[in-house]
Amino acid sequence: MSEGLTWTVYDADAMTQAEIYGQVLCDLGQRHPEIVGLSADLAKSTKIGCFGDRFPQRFFNVGIAEQNLFGVAAGLAKAGLVPFVSTMAVFTSLRAAEQVRTDICYQNLNVKIIATHSGSSFGQAGTTHHCTEDLAVMRSFANMTVIAPADGIETANAVRAAFAWPGPVYIRIGRSFEPRFYDSEDYGFQIGRAIELHPGTDATLICCGVTVRPAVEAAKVLSQEDGLSVRVLNVHTLKPLDEAAVMRAVTETRRILIFEDHNTVGGLGTAVADVIAASGKGCAFVKTGVPDCFCEVGYPEDLQSHYGLDTDGIIARVRETMNLEFEADEDWEDEV
Amino acid sequence: MPLTDAQITALKARAKQLRYDIIDITGWSGGAHIGGALSLVEILVILYDHYLTIDPARPDWPERDRLVVSKGHAGIGYAALLARKGYFDFELLRDFNKFKSPFGMHLDGNKVRGVDASTGSLGHGLSMALGMALGARVQGQSWRTYCILGDGECNEGSVWEAAMATAHFKAVNLTTFVDRNRLMIDGPTEEVMGLEPLADKWRAFGFEVREVDGHDFSALAEAIDFSRSHTDAPVVIIAHTVKGKGVDFMENDVRWHYGGLDTDLIARAKASVEKLYA
Ligand SMILES: Cc1ncc(C[n+]2csc(CCOP(=O)(O)OP(=O)(O)O)c2C)c(N)n1
Numbered sequence: 258m259s260e261g262l263t264w265t266v267y268d269a270d271a272m273t274q275a276e277i278y279g280q281v282l283c284d285l286g287q288r289h290p291e292i293v294g295l296s297a298d299l300a301k302s303t304k305i306g307c308f309g310d311r312f313p314q315r316f317f318n319v320g321i322a323e324q325n326l327f328g329v330a331a332g333l334a335k336a337g338l339v340p341f342v343s344t345m346a347v348f349t350s351l352r353a354a355e356q357v358r359t360d361i362c363y364q365n366l367n368v369k370i371i372a373t374h375s376g377s378s379f380g381q382a383g384t385t386h387h388c389t390e391d392l393a394v395m396r397s398f399a400n401m402t403v404i405a406p407a408d409g410i411e412t413a414n415a416v417r418a419a420f421a422w423p424g425p426v427y428i429r430i431g432r433s434f435e436p437r438f439y440d441s442e443d444y445g446f447q448i449g450r451a452i453e454l455h456p457g458t459d460a461t462l463i464c465c466g467v468t469v470r471p472a473v474e475a476a477k478v479l480s481q482e483d484g485l486s487v488r489v490l491n492v493h494t495l496k497p498l499d500e501a502a503v504m505r506a507v508t509e510t511r512r513i514l515i516f517e518d519h520n521t522v523g524g525l526g527t528a529v530a531d532v533i534a535a536s537g538k539g540c541a542f543v544k545t546g547v548p549d550c551f552c553e554v555g556y557p558e559d560l561q562s563h564y565g566l567d568t569d570g571i572i573a574r575v576r577e578t579m580n581l582e583f584e585a586d587e588d589w590e591d592e593v
Numbered sequence: 594m595p596l597t598d599a600q601i602t603a604l605k606a607r608a609k610q611l612r613y614d615i616i617d618i619t620g621w622s623g624g625a626h627i628g629g630a631l632s633l634v635e636i637l638v639i640l641y642d643h644y645l646t647i648d649p650a651r652p653d654w655p656e657r658d659r660l661v662v663s664k665g666h667a668g669i670g671y672a673a674l675l676a677r678k679g680y681f682d683f684e685l686l687r688d689f690n691k692f693k694s695p696f697g698m699h700l701d702g703n704k705v706r707g708v709d710a711s712t713g714s715l716g717h718g719l720s721m722a723l724g725m726a727l728g729a730r731v732q733g734q735s736w737r738t739y740c741i742l743g744d745g746e747c748n749e750g751s752v753w754e755a756a757m758a759t760a761h762f763k764a765v766n767l768t769t770f771v772d773r774n775r776l777m778i779d780g781p782t783e784e785v786m787g788l789e790p791l792a793d794k795w796r797a798f799g800f801e802v803r804e805v806d807g808h809d810f811s812a813l814a815e816a817i818d819f820s821r822s823h824t825d826a827p828v829v830i831i832a833h834t835v836k837g838k839g840v841d842f843m844e845n846d847v848r849w850h851y852g853g854l855d856t857d858l859i860a861r862a863k864a865s866v867e868k869l870y871a
Binding site for chain 1: 622623624665668690691692693694695696697698699700701711712713714715716745746748749750777778779785786
């Protein structure tokens with residue numbers, strides 16, 4: 258993190274997730290004139306507007322036109338620039354899905370996408386603005402790197418790492434009212450490398466985004482109250498997935514629980530399940546998310562609690578899972 | 594037929610009530626798209642009180658007229674009007690935005706009686722409205738479809754795909770409105786993404802255009818009457834409106850695209866509406 262000092266100038270406590278990334282993008286833009294910014298009448302809401310205020314010549318607000326947004330970004334990348342594009346997750350991954358896939362991913366262009374209001378983070382807006390499908394969609398695009406940071410600090414790291422990483426990157430964040438988790442940026446963030454936030458051998462909670470913080474809290478409570486040793490992995494990068502960390506968790510803890518603010522179809526849980534299935538190892542496996550339905554209306558805290566993604570929900574799910582039967586391989590210990 | 598003075602007085606009373614309701618629901622909901630709901634008031638009121646053939650007791654009545662509020666973020670105004678029309682109890686709106694409420698900011702047609710299409714993602718409504726209009730034609734039905742677009746929404750290419758098709762299929766049983774309040778989220782439409790000459794664009798796409806003051810009931814009635822009788826081409830009514838209309842501190846202020854109101858602001862907002870109708 259050689260550039261680390263530059264990034265601590267902002268006041269992370271007073272800034273939202275998106276404001277932090279806006280600031281980071283401005284700082285990057287200062288040093289890298291090839292960076293351009295784009296939005297679609299959501300420059301203010303997504304906070305990419307600060308880049309626009311700072312570098313008006315390098316910022317394009319295309320109006321409410323997301324397909325055009327990503328097509329133009331593709332063209333800018335073809336012209337040798339590095340576009341950072343920001344609009345809501347639902348309009349990125351669904352409205353403009355084909356532009357992202359065919360114009361950006363197919364041509365393997367260097368476009369960085371920061372998709373806001375993901376999951377149930379804008380829960381009160383209703384289904385048109387919920388986005389519980391984006392991880393599934395984006396993961397399925399070849400060449401795409403998919404990151405779901407835990408908070409604003411991790412978003413800052415992800416934005417910087419995305420700039421240094423070749424090819425298209427999708428960074429999924431919330432509406433920015435999410436609480437902060439990390440104290441500083443210096444915890445060794447690397448694209449594709451899961452982070453163990455709590456050690457454990459009885460079970461592993463695999464999380465990304467907004468579920469990371471409650472999972473760590475749950476692990477602490479379970480240790481105190483139940484004497485359970487619960488590992489927590491922040492799998493901020495869904496693609497490329499840290500398969501080694503997943504398999505270590507399987508062999509060392511044998512119970513895998515996924516928590517994600519996303520449909521249980523196609524997201525983090527599916528990505529992890531693919532790895533485990535291919536390994537031939539058995540383990541207890543439980544996915545918690547929005548269970549293949551359109552999410553209810555409500556404030557995000559209420560929805561997260563409803564879908565079992567808050568601390569209490571996570572604790573309850575771990576307790577249930579401890580009683581789950583699963584077939585253990587006789588030779589298992591030898592292989593660990 | 595031109596509106597009578599008595600009709601105009603009645604419509605104004607409804608509009609005033611709707612503005613009060615929008616203010617209240619914004620307060621209850623914690624935050625809502627109040628600016629664009631207020632600009633739409635007269636259009637919604639005249640449609641529901643004067644033109645739509647509907648039966649609130651039978652929201653699924655197959656022969657009813659259809660309305661697609663394509664700028665779905667106007668949900669607070671739309672919901673209030675449906676409640677006042679008798680589709681459901683107004684008091685339910687106290688839970689707007691809250692957990693498991695049927696009312697999110699963008700109304701869900703599966704949950705809210707009287708909503709013909711679930712909207713909120715901009716640029717979908719005109720296509721769905723065209724489908725409904727063609728559906729009427731195919732089935733030999735005489736019901737009419739209305740669609741309300743935002744002006745910023747007209748940035749979306751899909752609006753123009755639908756416009757092209759509406760003219761191509763001569764869907765003259767469809768009346769389209771553009772709520773031309775000249776603001777979107779990031780600023781004035783002409784600064785963020787210029788739309789002008791907007792009327793010429795619609796004409797070039799094969800529409801007959803009427804431009805009216807979208808807060809003037811008589812002008813709206815004349816234009817809607819025209820759209821119902823004109824059979825050479827589909828009609829679009831560009832309704833020149835004021836975002837935040839009726840609340841002095843919101844009018845034409847882009848910051849009031851979306852916002853919350855505390856008790857003080859609610860009182861100020863209502864006092865301003867009171868003045869508008871004094
Ligand atoms: C496809 C899509 N993109 C972005 C948004 C976010 N959004 C909600 S309202 C709005 C501005 C709408 O402007 P306009 O159509 O002029 O409506 P009005 O000013 O009348 O409220 C935007 C960009 C959305 N709802 N749908």
